[in-house]
Amino acid sequence: MIWAFLKFTKTLNEIPAFVGIIKEKIMSVLVYTESENGKFKKTAFEVASYAKAVADQLGTTVTAVAVNANDSSELGQYGVDKVLNVSNADLNDFNAKSYAAVVKQAAEKEDAKVVIVSQSADSKYLAPVLAVGLNAGYASNVVEAPSSTAPFTVKRTAFTNKAFNLTTIDTDVKVVGVSNNAFGLVENSGSAAAEDFSPALPTSGVKVESIDKATDKVTIADAEVVVSAGRGMKGPENWGMIEELADVLGAATACSKPVSDLGWRPHGEHVGQTGKPVASNLYIAIGISGAIQHLAGINASKVKVVVNTDPEAPFFKAADYGVVGDAFEVIPQLIEKLKAFKAANA
Amino acid sequence: MKILVCISHVPDTTSKINFTDGDSKFDTNGVQFVINPNDEFGLTRAMWFKEKQGASVDVINVGGAETEPTLRKALAIGADSAIRVNTPATDGFQVAKELAKVVKDGGYDLVIAGRESIDYNGGMVPGMLAELTDANFVTNCISLEVDGTNATAVREIDGGKETVSTALPLIIAGQKGLVEESDLRIPNMRGIMMARKKPLTVLEPSTSSSETTTVKFEKPAPKGAVTLVDADNLDELVNLLHNEAKVI
Numbered sequence: 001m002i003w004a005f006l007k008f009t010k011t012l013n014e015i016p017a018f019v020g021i022i023k024e025k026i027m028s029v030l031v032y033t034e035s036e037n038g039k040f041k042k043t044a045f046e047v048a049s050y051a052k053a054v055a056d057q058l059g060t061t062v063t064a065v066a067v068n069a070n071d072s073s074e075l076g077q078y079g080v081d082k083v084l085n086v087s088n089a090d091l092n093d094f095n096a097k098s099y100a101a102v103v104k105q106a107a108e109k110e111d112a113k114v115v116i117v118s119q120s121a122d123s124k125y126l127a128p129v130l131a132v133g134l135n136a137g138y139a140s141n142v143v144e145a146p147s148s149t150a151p152f153t154v155k156r157t158a159f160t161n162k163a164f165n166l167t168t169i170d171t172d173v174k175v176v177g178v179s180n181n182a183f184g185l186v187e188n189s190g191s192a193a194a195e196d197f198s199p200a201l202p203t204s205g206v207k208v209e210s211i212d213k214a215t216d217k218v219t220i221a222d223a224e225v226v227v228s229a230g231r232g233m234k235g236p237e238n239w240g241m242i243e244e245l246a247d248v249l250g251a252a253t254a255c256s257k258p259v260s261d262l263g264w265r266p267h268g269e270h271v272g273q274t275g276k277p278v279a280s281n282l283y284i285a286i287g288i289s290g291a292i293q294h295l296a297g298i299n300a301s302k303v304k305v306v307v308n309t310d311p312e313a314p315f316f317k318a319a320d321y322g323v324v325g326d327a328f329e330v331i332p333q334l335i336e337k338l339k340a341f342k343a344a345n346a
Numbered sequence: 347m348k349i350l351v352c353i354s355h356v357p358d359t360t361s362k363i364n365f366t367d368g369d370s371k372f373d374t375n376g377v378q379f380v381i382n383p384n385d386e387f388g389l390t391r392a393m394w395f396k397e398k399q400g401a402s403v404d405v406i407n408v409g410g411a412e413t414e415p416t417l418r419k420a421l422a423i424g425a426d427s428a429i430r431v432n433t434p435a436t437d438g439f440q441v442a443k444e445l446a447k448v449v450k451d452g453g454y455d456l457v458i459a460g461r462e463s464i465d466y467n468g469g470m471v472p473g474m475l476a477e478l479t480d481a482n483f484v485t486n487c488i489s490l491e492v493d494g495t496n497a498t499a500v501r502e503i504d505g506g507k508e509t510v511s512t513a514l515p516l517i518i519a520g521q522k523g524l525v526e527e528s529d530l531r532i533p534n535m536r537g538i539m540m541a542r543k544k545p546l547t548v549l550e551p552s553t554s555s556s557e558t559t560t561v562k563f564e565k566p567a568p569k570g571a572v573t574l575v576d577a578d579n580l581d582e583l584v585n586l587l588h589n590e591a592k593v594i
Contacts, residue, residue, distance in 0.1 A: 094503075096473070096483060121504045125485045128438070128473025137439060137557030140469050153561060160464050162363045164564040171557045205482040206512045209498075213506030221504040225593070249594065257527075267488070267523055268502065273359060273464060274383050274522045276502075282593040293359050296464075303591045305583070306572075316572050321586060325577030337580045341588065 029055040030112035031064045031080070032103045034120055038070035042185075042222060043118035045078045049186035050178045051116045052079025053145040058114070065106035065197065067091050067099065076192035078185065084109070084197035091201070093208040094122045098201050100129035105199035107134060107173070114152070115175045120221060127177050136173040143182040160273055161299035179300065180221060181279045220271065223252035225282040226301070228271060230256035232287015232308065232327055236264035241331045242286065248338045254278065256288045272297035287327045290315025307331070347401040347492065347514070350449060351389045352459035352471065353420050354382035355413035359464065365563040372465070372563070374412075381416055384460025388520040390529055391490060392458055393424045399492065401456075402426050406448060408441045410434055414546065421541035422533030428544065433551035437558045438466075442474035447552045449479050455495075455514040461486050461521045472519035481515040488523030 031051035033044035044066075051062045061081040066072050068091055072083040084106050091098060103126065107115050115134065117123040119141060131138035141156045143164070151168040154176060158165035169176070220226060227246040233239065239253075246253045253269060260270035271278045273293040283301035287308060288294060295318050298304070306319040307330050316322045323330055357363070357377045364373040381389065395401040405420040406429040407413045417428040431444045449457055462469035476483030482497075484490075488507065489500035495514045500507050502523070533541070575583045587594045 096485070100477075121486060121502065124469055125473065125501075128442075128470040129477045129483070131439065131470065131557075132442075132474050132477035137437070138468075138470055138474075139558055141467055155564075158466050158563070159357075159363045160359075160467060162565075163365075164566065165466070165560055166562040166564065168559045168561055169557065170559055206484060206510050209509045209511050211503070211506065211508045213503065213508075217505065219505030261527055268506065270522070274387075282587065282591070296359065303587070303593045305587070316574075318569070319572045320570075320591065321583060322572045322574050323577050323580070323583065324574065330577050330580065334580050334583070337584050338594070341584050341594070345588075 027058045027060040028110045028112045029058065029060060029062050029114045029116065030103070030107045030110050031062060031116040032118075032123065033064045033066050033069070033075060033080075034118060034123060035066060035069040038068060040066070040069060040074060041118075041120065043120055043123075043180050044075070045185050046180070046183055047116050047118045047178050048075050048078035048080050050145065050183045052186065052188060053183075054114055054116065054149075054176075055079070057146060057149050063106070063110045063112065064192070065103055067102060072194050073192055076190045077187055079188040079190060080192045081190065082193045082195060084195055086197050086199065088198070088201070094125075095204050095206060095208070096122075096125040096129050097204040097206070100126040100133055101202050102199045103130050104133040106197060109197070113173055115173065117175065117177050119177050119179050124177065127175055131175045134173045134175065135171065136175045137169040137171040138175040138177065139167050139169055140177040141179050142176050143179050145183070157300065160296035162296065179279060181281065182300070218250065218252045220252045220254055220269070220276050220278060223280050225249045225251035225284070226254050226271070226278050226280045227251045227284045227286070228254035228256065228288060228298070229259065229286040229327075230288030231258050231262075233259075238328070239265070241335065245284070245331055245335050245338075248335055248342065249282075251284075256294055257291075285315055285319070286331060288315060289313045290318055347395060347399060347456060348452065348454045349392045349395060349401050349403045349456045349458065350452065350454040351385065351392050351403060351405045351420070351425065352445060352457065353385050353389070353405050353407045353416060354460065354463040354465070355379050355407055355409055355416040356382045356463050356465045363565070369563050370560065379413075379416055381419060382460050382463045384462060384464070384521050386530060387522055387524045388458035388460055388518070389420055389423060389425065390525040390531060391520065393531070394525070395456075395492065396424065404429060404452070406431070406445065408433060408435045408444045417546060418541050419533060421544045421546070422537040423531050424537065426544065428546040429549060430546065431549050431551055436560070437556045438468040438470040439474055439557040440553065440555060442471045442478055443553045443555065444551055445471065445475050446478035448549065449475065455516070456492065457481070457517040459517065459519050461519040469519075472517050476517040479515070479517070481517045482512045483517045484510060484512060485519040487518040487520045490518060490520070490524060
């Protein structure tokens with residue numbers, strides 16, 4: 001096709017300009033930066049940081065696409081050069097098909113060869129749909145910047161955090177899903193230019209009827225600290241101290257599978273292989289023995305603390321710090337110590 | 347209603363994870379394989395549709411002959427027939443393309459898959475399949491009701507849940523909540539005997555493309571021993587979390 005075009009190019013002078021345009025556009029990195037109620041999520045800044053690292057490797061720039069975000073200039077602090085701002089009331093409810101269409105059109109507009117998304121529930125929902133739309137290979141749960149860009153090689157978790165899988169994405173366009181809290185935030189002194197973007201929306205056969213969400217609580221997916229408790233708490237009536245500990249730490253609360261099966265806590269709090277995955281900076285397990293299925297789900301957390309009466313509990317083998325003791329004595333004391341620590345460091 | 351349940355053949359959770367061939371392949375030596383837990387919740391929900399709403403239920407796997415015992419187990423649980431696409435599953439996109447052909451040719455109304463497999467954790471096959479077959483799609487599905495061609499599903503979202511209305515043809519990626527753990531079925535002797543006579547069709551692959559390639563596996567660095575803190579000295583724990591781990 002290029003040769004066909006060149007044939008029609010009348011003067012040789014035009015050729016370098018044409019090649020120049022191709023070079024400039026060929027390797028942009030696009031990142032989908034997720035927001036909620038107009039505010040960017042922390043994962044948006046993390047994927048922006050990741051996109052910047054990839055762009056640096058490729059010697060190119062970062063374009064973000066944001067949907068109904070109030071202030072996209074914040075993204076400049078994480079290395080984004082340009083933001084495509086989509087503002088459309090039809091996108092107030094998340095819809096995988098519509099959002100995938102938005103990101104796809106942004107990728108095509110920017111001629112992006114690498115598209116970065118987070119691994120939030122919504123981004124995990126849209127990524128495979130997007131990959132098909134772009135005819136792109138997709139690597140999910142990626143934890144590091146690419147070790148090579150040709151071939152494009154990423155490291156991802158597999159076997160529910162029991163191994164890593166080095167994968168090449170072999171297609172022209174690549175979709176990369178970056179695990180939450182794996183790459184971290186990298187601040188940058190740049191600024192992001194804003195541009196309005198109005199992609200066409202497809203009709204979707206999935207319509208949101210209602211959303212049931214606690215707005216005042218930090219979610220397990222976004223939490224830096226997760227306080228999790230198991231059957232060692234003896235009953236749902238004893239969760240007050242768990243919630244208080246979580247409150248002091250600004251943490252999300254979670255629970256083991258038996259606790260959710262017994263109905264002591266809602267299913268949405270169940271973490272582990274068949275529950276929610278956890279990748280927090282600090283995970284505190286109270287009265288949880290540490291069954292392999294539980295550990296598989298929380299292993300991506302960076303620092304693990306266990307409190308258990310049984311020194312033989314398997315969790316002690318997986319934890320960084322352990323307290324052998326009765327939660328009913330340890331937790332109230334820990335709450336007091338943390339309050340004192342916070343007061344001293346405030 | 348014609349239902350297809352996608353069954354991944356995965357190592358049991360308690361399996362030792364090791365690799366062979368210069369760390370490029372999973373070592374299946376001595377490993378017990380099972381139906382992927384997320385798929386088993388879906389299969390159990392499909393059985394409910396079969397018993398209460400007269401649905402037919404086929405199961406499918408993309409993989410070599412070694413996955414057939416896992417498909418037979420699904421038949422023993424109650425599926426009517428099984429399909430195996432005879433090619434190693436190397437990439438989610440490739441698997442989705444194989445499934446898309448079967449879904450289109452078979453005219454399935456509802457496809458139930460798991461939100462992810464517990465081995466590769468790709469979490470991409472159901473979404474790709476939906477896009478390839480132009481079906482509606484709900485992921486992280488924790489409840490599904492079908493009434494005629496209309497469906498109501500609940501999706502788990504970060505920090506809560508969302509109820510959606512949609513319609514067949516529909517693809518869902520299910521997980522625990524679709525049914526409860528206590529609803530899961532262990533095949534009985536009669537089921538196992540019947541499963542031997544049920545059809546298991548082997549199809550040859552329709553595509554040879556692969557969009558990603560596994561180069562190598564690595565195991566995480568061995569973790570250091572736990573630092574024990576005395577229950578009477580919790581100041582030390584706070585100190586360690588602040589000064590050593592730097593997480594508070």
